[in-house]
Amino acid sequence: MSSEASETIRMLKTYLDNPLSKLILRLLLKKDKESGKTYVELALEDLLGEDVKLSFGAKVARFFIKKTIDRGAKAFNATFEESLRTFELPYARRALASVLRGILYFGVKRPFVPGAPFLVVWDYTYRCNLKCKHCYITAGGFHRPEMTLDERRKALDIMADAGVTIIAFSGGEPLMGPGIFEMIRRAADYGIYTAMATNATLITEQVANMLVKAGLQYAQISLDAPIPEIHDEFRGVPGAWERTVRGIKNAKKAGLYVEISTTITKLNYHLVPKMLDLAKELNVDLFMHFNFIPTGRGKEILELDISPWEREKLLRLLAQKTLNKEVQAASTAPQYARVALQLGSQYGKTFLAGHFYRYETESRIDPLAEFVGGCGAGRAYIALEPNGDIQPCVFMPIKVGNILQDDFEELWRTHRVFLELRDRELLKGPCGSCQYKYVCGGCRARAYAYFGDYLAPDPGCIYAAEWWNRAIQMIFGGAKIKVRS
Secondary structure, three states: OOHHHHHHHHHHHHHHOOHHHHHHHHHHOOEOOOOOOEHHHHHHHHHOOOOOOOOHHHHHHHHHHHHHHHHHHHHOOOOHHHHHHHHOOHHHHHHHHHHHHHHHHHOOOOOOOOOOOOEEEEEEEOOOOOOOOOOOOOOOOOOOOOOOHHHHHHHHHHHHHHOOOEEEEEEOOHHHOOOHHHHHHHHHHOOOEEEEEEOOOOOOHHHHHHHHHHOOOEEEEEOOOOOHHHHHHHHOOOOHHHHHHHHHHHHHHHOOEEEEEEEOOOOOHHHHHHHHHHHHHOOOOEEEEEOOOOOHHHHHHHHHOOOHHHHHHHHHHHHHHHHOOOOOEEEOOOHHHHHHHHHHHHOOOEEEEOOOOEEEEOOOOOHHHHHHOOOOEOOOEEEEOOOOEEEOEOOEOOOOEEOOOOOHHHHHHHOHHHHHHHOHHHOOHHHHHOOOOOOOOOOHHHHHHHHOOOOOOOOOOHHHHHHHHHHHHHHHOOOOOOOOO
16 A cells, blocks of 8 residues: 555544544434435535525534535635535435445445445346347346336335435336336436436437436447447347437437447457547547446357457557547446556546546545545445346346345445455455555456456456466467457
């Protein structure tokens, strides 16, 4: 651990890991009986000028929150009003409550663990109108049991009560799931940030406007190539590219934040620069590189996975273009955080980048990267399957419980799989000895897919090249693959 990181942890522990602070945290996180919101959320609403009735306990919480914001503002050379505006949106207030609950439950640790998943990726349905070659859930094709609409409502209520900040409706194709607009509205009414991962082929102008009216804010739309034929062949349905592009335009027109997500394989690796050009042409807000994970139908196309050296080159390209303000790019590969940090240091700044965040500053705050922590499977987010089963990640088919049958909050706090995924000291091989294990941690889903062990090294990293070669030998009987260095 660096001296900066050690000092940061020491200071945070001094302020937060003591009996008095824990007592204050319990007060801030107490729930108001009438509204169901925590005192910290109500206190922030009152400070923002909203019409809120505060109990005596909430007024005390307001005092502590005001002092904390004021102290934080001075530390970052900002005004109180500027810092307060950070919490104008309901999901920001929920996120703060989750951070405080995480400190109360788990203490100050690297990487940080919130009091509830920041993000739940809800595979809302197995139904789908495409037949994607890499589909992790093997959507469509045959019938599997899903939660009823009443059970979906109950599941959403449980997540809201636990303090989940973001729900991303996925699938399958979520727009084919029963009650999807109602569920989006229900989540938004709770103050949860709502997103959707979709192929967009069903997003007409009318549907786009209905999504916005329901409360959807973010659309993650899959597009795998700037060339229609390549996309359609990978997605299994002729004409899919044209309908998806039309859906992207409709989503943008309706006012949604739109991200293009591209699963990179050997089929489209060479087309990434043109994909970035297309993203700019379509005026989308973000380009997302999706790490290929050989699970579900993806097991059948293992040979299309790119090498660690190809991935490194890709991540450096995305980070460089983002730093140069040419595009806004992110990646689900946790190595992106390490690459961004390394590249940013060449510019004399800190560049934190990953799946959920991009933060750039002239200040040197590298220790913060160790708290953000790279891979968030079972630590910052989880997956909810259409039948209610809970997994650490959509790409990691390990059932840890069921939201309708088990205590959701207890699973989050105590389940062995989650606890092991959060402990970077348990990582094996190069990932365990890597100086960036708290910044990155490797993709645990890739480790599980290739070696059946979520604590094994991620064979997609240049620092674990020997494990990539071992995986190739295991899978292809010693066959060598050509890679670009």
